[in-house]
Amino acid sequence: MGSRLLGQQFTGMRYFHPRPSVTTEADPDQPGGTRAAPYNGAASAASQAGPTSAALLQGVTARVAEAGPAPVPADAVTASASGLDPHISPANAARQVARVAAARGLPEARVRALLAAHTEGPEWGIFGDPRVNVLELNLAMDALP
Numbered sequence: 001m002g003s004r005l006l007g008q009q010f011t012g013m014r015y016f017h018p019r020p021s022v023t024t025e026a027d028p029d030q031p032g033g034t035r036a037a038p039y040n041g042a043a044s045a046a047s048q049a050g051p052t053s054a055a056l057l058q059g060v061t062a063r064v065a066e067a068g069p070a071p072v073p074a075d076a077v078t079a080s081a082s083g084l085d086p087h088i089s090p091a092n093a094a095r096q097v098a099r100v101a102a103a104r105g106l107p108e109a110r111v112r113a114l115l116a117a118h119t120e121g122p123e124w125g126i127f128g129d130p131r132v133n134v135l136e137l138n139l140a141m142d143a144l145p
Helices: 054-067 090-104 108-117 134-143
Strands: 024-026 034-036 131-133
Touching (some): 090 131, 108 134
């Protein structure tokens, strides 16, 4: 259940995972402070962290270490500007195929075929890059017999 227009959290091994989200909300335990609230549509806003931001570098470095061996697609370790991007790159999805296939007891070839069927081309055929809607792919995975 969800929206194909907004990113949401999928954490199970049997699901493809979205881009990281760094949305926050007010922290009731710390007046004026915030706490993490991933994929919080009510708190969507760009962080304004630039390439010299120590916090941005620390977050990306931690996610690269967690992602495993290189190469790691940028969208696997960087958050979208809104924190709610529903798409990932085909390369990011391809890195997750082995995990999803193993968790579901499926051949990797079957998962790759479903991924290929759910890879969208550039908008109107010319704008942007190919992308995969995480919710739609996960729903298709759940619909497999």
